Amino acid sequence: MATKPAIDPYRHPVNDPMIDPVTGEFAVIAPGHNFTSVTRKIANVVLTSHTPLGWFMGLVVAGGIASMGVVAITWLVLKGVGIWGVTIPGAWGFAIVNFVWWIGIGHAGTLISAILLLFKQSWRNSINRFAEAMTIFAVVCAGLFPVLHIGRPWLGYWLLPLPNTMNIWPQFRSPLCWDVFAVSTYATISVVFWYMGMIPDFGTLRDKAQLPFAKWFYGLLSLGWRGSTRHWMRFETASLLLAGLSTPLVLSVHTVISFDFAVAALPGWHTTIFPPYFVAGAVYSGFAMVLTLAIPIRKFYHMEDLVTIRHLDNMGKVMLCTGLIVAYGYGMEVFMAWYSASHWEWFMMWNRMFGPMGWGYWLLILFNIALPLGSLWWRRLRTNVAYLFTISIVVNIGMWFERFVIVVTSLYRDFLPSSWGTYRATKWDYMLYIGTMGIFTSLFLLFVRLAPMIPMNEIKMMLPQTKFDHIDAEETMQETM
Amino acid sequence: MPVEEGLYGLLAEFNTPQAMVKATVAAREAGFRRMECYTPYPVEEAATALDVHRTRVPLLTLMGGVCGLTTAFLMQTWMSAISYPINVAGRPLFSWPAFIIPAYEWTILFAGLSAAFSMLALNGLPQPYHPLFNAPNFRVGATDDKFFLCLEATDPKFSLVEARNLLEGFRAVSVVEVDL
Numbered sequence: 001m002a003t004k005p006a007i008d009p010y011r012h013p014v015n016d017p018m019i020d021p022v023t024g025e026f027a028v029i030a031p032g033h034n035f036t037s038v039t040r041k042i043a044n045v046v047l048t049s050h051t052p053l054g055w056f057m058g059l060v061v062a063g064g065i066a067s068m069g070v071v072a073i074t075w076l077v078l079k080g081v082g083i084w085g086v087t088i089p090g091a092w093g094f095a096i097v098n099f100v101w102w103i104g105i106g107h108a109g110t111l112i113s114a115i116l117l118l119f120k121q122s123w124r125n126s127i128n129r130f131a132e133a134m135t136i137f138a139v140v141c142a143g144l145f146p147v148l149h150i151g152r153p154w155l156g157y158w159l160l161p162l163p164n165t166m167n168i169w170p171q172f173r174s175p176l177c178w179d180v181f182a183v184s185t186y187a188t189i190s191v192v193f194w195y196m197g198m199i200p201d202f203g204t205l206r207d208k209a210q211l212p213f214a215k216w217f218y219g220l221l222s223l224g225w226r227g228s229t230r231h232w233m234r235f236e237t238a239s240l241l242l243a244g245l246s247t248p249l250v251l252s253v254h255t256v257i258s259f260d261f262a263v264a265a266l267p268g269w270h271t272t273i274f275p276p277y278f279v280a281g282a283v284y285s286g287f288a289m290v291l292t293l294a295i296p297i298r299k300f301y302h303m304e305d306l307v308t309i310r311h312l313d314n315m316g317k318v319m320l321c322t323g324l325i326v327a328y329g330y331g332m333e334v335f336m337a338w339y340s341a342s343h344w345e346w347f348m349m350w351n352r353m354f355g356p357m358g359w360g361y362w363l364l365i366l367f368n369i370a371l372p373l374g375s376l377w378w379r380r381l382r383t384n385v386a387y388l389f390t391i392s393i394v395v396n397i398g399m400w401f402e403r404f405v406i407v408v409t410s411l412y413r414d415f416l417p418s419s420w421g422t423y424r425a426t427k428w429d430y431m432l433y434i435g436t437m438g439i440f441t442s443l444f445l446l447f448v449r450l451a452p453m454i455p456m457n458e459i460k461m462m463l464p465q466t467k468f469d470h471i472d473a474e475e476t477m478q479e480t481m
Numbered sequence: 482m483p484v485e486e487g488l489y490g491l492l493a494e495f496n497t498p499q500a501m502v503k504a505t506v507a508a509r510e511a512g513f514r515r516m517e518c519y520t521p522y523p524v525e526e527a528a529t530a531l532d533v534h535r536t537r538v539p540l541l542t543l544m545g546g547v548c549g550l551t552t553a554f555l556m557q558t559w560m561s562a563i564s565y566p567i568n569v570a571g572r573p574l575f576s577w578p579a580f581i582i583p584a585y586e587w588t589i590l591f592a593g594l595s596a597a598f599s600m601l602a603l604n605g606l607p608q609p610y611h612p613l614f615n616a617p618n619f620r621v622g623a624t625d626d627k628f629f630l631c632l633e634a635t636d637p638k639f640s641l642v643e644a645r646n647l648l649e650g651f652r653a654v655s656v657v658e659v660d661l
Contacts, residue, residue: 035521035626161556169560173572173579181553181583185590192597199606204521204624223607226614227623230533231604232523237538238600242593245542249589256582457522468499468526 028123029462030305038306038459042201042452043208045301054300055449062441069435072428073148081151083428090412090423095149097403098433100257101285102142102440103183104278104399106190107250108286109135113193114246117239123314125458126307130297130448131290132194137443138289139187141436146179148432175259182256189249193242199225200235201452254278261406267348268410271336277329284322284368285399287315291392295385297448306454309383316382319395323373326402330369344415352409356422360405367398489612489659490516490633491641493648494622498524501628504651505530508632511647515636519613519629521622538599545595546588553587554580616659631659 033041076083086093109131116124147156159180161170170177203225206218225231258274291312298307337349353361372391375381382388413420447453460466495501501518505527508516518527528534554577561567562574601607613619613631623629632644641658648656 039521039625161560168565168567171569172557172561172583173569173576178579178582178586181586185586188590189593192593196597196600200522200624207620207624219609223601224609224611225606225624226611226619227519227521228604229518229520229524229527229531231606232520233528233533234536234538234600234603236523237536238542238596241539241542241596245546245589245593245596249586249593252582252585252589256586259582460522466498466522466524468502 027308028126028310029459030308033305033459033463034465035460035463038463039204039208039456041303041306042454042456042459043205045448046205046450046452047209047214049211051449052300055445059442059445062438062445065438066435066442067438068431069438072431072435073144075428076148076432077153081149083426085423085425085429086149087421087423089414089419089421090408092149092407092411093423094425094429094433095145096260097400097407098436099142099145099149100278100403100407101400102138102145102436103257104254104282104285104403105289105396106135106138106142106186106286107254107279107282108290109133109138110186110190110246110250111283111286112290113197114243114250117243118247122462123311125462126454127290127294127311127315128458129194129197129451129455130293130444130453131286132190132197133444133447133451133453134286134289134293135190136187136194137440137447138286139183139190140443141440143183143187144436175256175263178256179260182253186249186253189242189246193239193246196235196238196242197455198451199223200227200457201455203227204456205452251279254282261410266410266414267337267342267344268333268352268406271333273329273332273336277326277332280322280325280329281399281402284319284326285396287319287322288392288395288399291315291319291388292396293444295389295392297453299385301448301453303454306459309385312385312388313379313382316376316388319372319392320376323368323376323395327369327373330365348410348413351413352405355409355413357405357409357412360401360409364398364401364405367394368402369398372398487661488634488641489615489661490631490639491644491648491656492613492616492619492629492631492659493651493653493656494618495628495630495651495653498526498628500652501630502526502530504630504648504653507651508630508647512638513632513636513644513647515633515639517631517633519619519623519631521624521626521628524628537603538596541599542592542596545599546592548595549587549589549591550584552591553584557583612659612661616657618655618657619659627654 084093084095086095109128112124112131113128113135116128147153150156150159158164159170159177170180199222202218202222206215206222209215209218255275255278258278261269262271262274264270294307294315295312298304334349337345340346352358372395375387375391381391408423412423493501493504495504498520501520502524505516505518509530509532516531518524518531520527557580558575558577561576561580566574568574613623618627619629621627630648632639632648645656
């Protein structure tokens with residue numbers, strides 16, 4: 001088993017079992033694991049009959065917050081969107097801010113599960129399962145907002161191309177209609193990819209379960225998986241194909257969401273930088289959320305040997321890279337506002353920075369650019385777990401402010417001063433927003449308890465015992481048994 | 482369905498993937514064809530030994546994608562230009578550049594669903610019952626840390642003695658008969 005490095009790891013690479021002596025990199029998996037120990041470690045979290053007390057406490061707190069969100073939704077359905085702060089001109093408000101924020105968070109899950117798979121980044125194997133779960137739960141939370149924002153959620157099916165008594169069809173030239181296609185496809189493919197990846201692990205849980213109910217439950221979910229080589233080959237092919245399909249999908253989803261803004265003629269929205277800058281921002285906030293989730297979970301379930309410092313370090317690097325793209329986006333927005341020589345564009349940018357809501361812009365620059373991008377360059381800080389956890393929360397807040405700035409400061413002062421207004425969120429806005437965090441956390445806690453949060457079969461593939469060119473592979477096997 | 486009786490095959494258990502693959506190669510050289518490896522994670526070398534690399538999943542995925550693309554594009558064209566034409570701000574009824582985006586999404590949707598469901602269908606899953614689950618040691622190890630090779634009784638070359646001799650020559654932990 002891995003021991004915690006007692007000394008500063010990068011000063012004593014020779015003494016540290018977590019550091020690869022050849023490359024000097026942190027090991028992806030702590031040494032000393034074999035097939036059985038991986039199975040036992042991951043399956044025990046699910047199959048144990050002693051659920052940790054902390055889990056129950058977490059569920060109670062998250063469930064309480066989620067019920068606050070349910071109250072907010074109920075009151076909204078009874079009274080209408082007038083209870084929110086949305087008015088003209090600020091007609092989009094929190095609903096769209098939160099929608100874009102949640103969808104963006106989901107994107108890192110797909111990036112980890114699909115794009116890093118195509119790039120053969122095997123370190124992703126430890127974190128892809130719960131990153132995918134995060135994607136799905138984030139999309140659930142995101143999906144609530146536009147449906148509630150349409151005012152009469154029970155008529156939400158009008159958005160779908162279904163025959164109806166009025167004989168009319170959706171408006172396919174509208175970006176809002178494209179959203180419906182993009183987000184519903186994204187949700188469906190994410191669920192399919194996630195569940196398909198879990199089938200072999202459900203087979204393991206079925207075989208390891210002791211309780212009759214658990215045997216039955218995981219037996220049902222495993223669909224009778226038995227690990228046949230022909231099955232594995234089709235499974236691997238299907239996984240690669242789904243990864244190849246999810247990659248253009250995840251890029252298209254936030255692109256389509258940026259079209260909601262970019263296709264409109266409003267200063268601050270009508271810009272071609274939006275699609276790439278939205279996608280980069282989405283991945284940035286998503287990796288921040290993966291860190292926010294992974295750091296407490298690996299600590300709570302003692303998964304430090306499977307989700308190692310290497311993972312945290314790599315995620316810090318991805319955040320640094322996507323954060324720089326986002327910073328370029330901010331810079332370009334300002335530059336184009338000036339270079340366009342458009343009076344309204346330039347006023348919008350001045351108003352965004354120094355108008356009544358200018359504090360939002362500077363908070364965004366501080367949280368999204370200054371603090372993380374100033375510090376993530378240092379390996380010492382990227383490998384400092386407490387610091388990384390703090391910075392992940394800072395980036396999550398910063399990315400929320402980014403969407404707030406884009407939505408609100410562009411809307412509330414447009415072309416004609418006589419139609420200017422302001423935007424102020426009400427307590428119902430806050431209750432619903434915080435409520436979705438409770439929904440997200442509750443779903444995530446249930447997932448961690450009921451499903452294998454780290455893919456056992458993919459971790460086993462990374463062990464040295466699997467190597468056929470390993471000179472004394474059989475001896476290694478005997479030793480570790 | 483009639484109750485089937487008899488032997489499903491001979492199941493050998495190995496501690497390492499390397500030993501299992503050696504046995505598989507030897508069994509194939511000895512002329513066995515109806516056989517299968519069972520492993521807790523995908524073992525490329527076993528697929529090479531069994532010669533089962535080719536699958537029809539990619540073809541079915543492509544067909545799903547083409548189907549999704551044409552469905553979405555034709556649906557939008559029909560709904561916007563034929564079924565209920567509405568003039569929206571003077572835009573053409575057949576606004577094909579706008580239709581590309583939902584068509585793109587449905588290409589991915591149909592292709593992705595085809596990949597996942599064709600994988601399940603070709604694998605014959607869900608299949609809650611399989612004769613191998615009768616073997617006493619199969620469910621203990623096959624999804625955890627053991628590697629299995631099963632020579633199936635339907636192979637024309639299969640004979641209990643010959644198959645057992647072959648498997649026991651390869652450091653198998655155990656060789657058991659599996660009933661149907």
